[in-house]
Amino acid sequence: MPTLLLNKNTVKELLDMSEVIEAVEQAFRDWVEGRGRMPPKSYILLEKGDFRAMPAALPGAVGIKWVSVHPQNPSRGLPTVMATLVINDPDTGYPLAIMDGTDITAYRTGATAAVASRYLARKGSRSLGIIGAGRQAYTQIEAHVKLFDLREIRAFDLSKASVERLIKAFPGYPVEESSLEKAAGSDIVCTVTPARWPFVKREWIAPGVHINAIGADAPGKEELEPSVLNGAVVVVDDLEQSRTSGEINVPVSKGLFSMKEVYGTLGEIISGRKPGRRDDKAITVFDSTGVAIEDIAVAQVIYEKAKHRGGCPSMNLIE
């Protein structure tokens, strides 16, 4: 029985944002309803970077993402984040596929934010603010245009060149360069920066705005003034991860925000255990740290597509 080997190009070809959105939404539903398994991420911190082991199981799927983050890589011509995914048969353990996980990570992050927007943003949202025009900005736009009829996509970055690249990548979409303040004034705001200080000011955020806070994914990182969180409907992907490494980690550690103020998890909202947005004037915030069920759900879709398409390289790993 051969194990499929799917490199970055093959995975990219097989990724379809609409399918990814449905897969991550179902993964959160399965998880909160007890049909998934996800032990905590484990970390190995080394001198030049770190490694994270992210195993998870969902109905009919089990696997692991092994992902590394090395900030000095770009100077060596390598991406900062690299990931390898293994998908196994839950009934036998057989490794069904080994695939590059870099684009899966970017797609599932964009898709999860868009799913959060689906439940938390106002129905008639027409403008999207993208703060930070790096790698993650692309999939935020790709995912949100699937679910919203956007008239304006306002992109801000400290690097003008990054904004120009982003605009060029979306011909036919209303992406435009924006000030930070104007981007933060959009109906839906996605913060996708590596910031370690709360540069998004409370005064810029209008009533009714939904914010996807994506950038903070490690202790000490934050993007929003803590006062944005106070009084907002704050939804997290994983309570423990958000507390220790998400957008809320610094405010919680400083006593400026309490875990009791968290409204709920994305899974609870998707499954209907807690209602999503009920008030057009509320500010909603989704604190995304990234969880393994998202990766395994998407990798399983890619594996099934690769198997049915045929012609992918494979090897007999076990025999």
Next chain:
Amino acid sequence: MPTLLLNKNTVKELLDMSEVIEAVEQAFRDWVEGRGRMPPKSYILLEKGDFRAMPAALPGAVGIKWVSVHPQNPSRGLPTVMATLVINDPDTGYPLAIMDGTDITAYRTGATAAVASRYLARKGSRSLGIIGAGRQAYTQIEAHVKLFDLREIRAFDLSKASVERLIKAFPGYPVEESSLEKAAGSDIVCTVTPARWPFVKREWIAPGVHINAIGADAPGKEELEPSVLNGAVVVVDDLEQSRTSGEINVPVSKGLFSMKEVYGTLGEIISGRKPGRRDDKAITVFDSTGVAIEDIAVAQVIYEKAKHRGGCPSMNLIE
């Protein structure tokens, strides 16, 4: 930069027991002296089997073993245990090699037991008792014959056919069928069964014997009467894993053995922090649960050999 793909056959060809013994011994030394990293194993328990994520780093090496255990597999023509290993560049995270980890697991388990015997068995040990003639028996013998001048290898199993296969696999070695009692009366005893009851009796164990207790690797499993442990020099590979899932887990949970009675870890003994055997009359027990540093150390050796030999299949996973 291509990622090497090493299937079971290639890994088997490159495995050399003497090299594996040196690699695992060095890994324990590195770990106890603070040069390694190893988060706890994480488990996913599913209906028909379980999965374990085992990441670790050592000087110049980092990676993960993703291993599954499915007891019903043999009826489907598949091995119970299957493992996939990924080895990365610590400085960039790049996946250097993906390899089958099944034989690496068996070799490193045999090698680690033999290293324990090197420090804990009497110098003049001449007889080896093998209790359980399954897969793990082979590498126990292979590793011990590298370090001891054995005159008798006494194999016991409930299945006569298994013992006969084992004897046939070692022509030129003094492997013979034995009673359980006689095997347990050897200078060095390796218990490699899936038992869940303490079938090795205290009265069979002579003064001066060293026991490698390998089989118990999950809560509820044990092979030795708890009275074997009381008064013995008990050495573990990992304190926490042994407490929860090693040979000592049942006696500890029943209050028949206390963690305070553990003499130390294999790493402490290898590094000289604690002396090994000092008394020819002492009974010594090594409680082996299996730790990721063993796998990563061996996988790194296999990767280096495959790279230098050349000609192995590879793929551009990332590009």
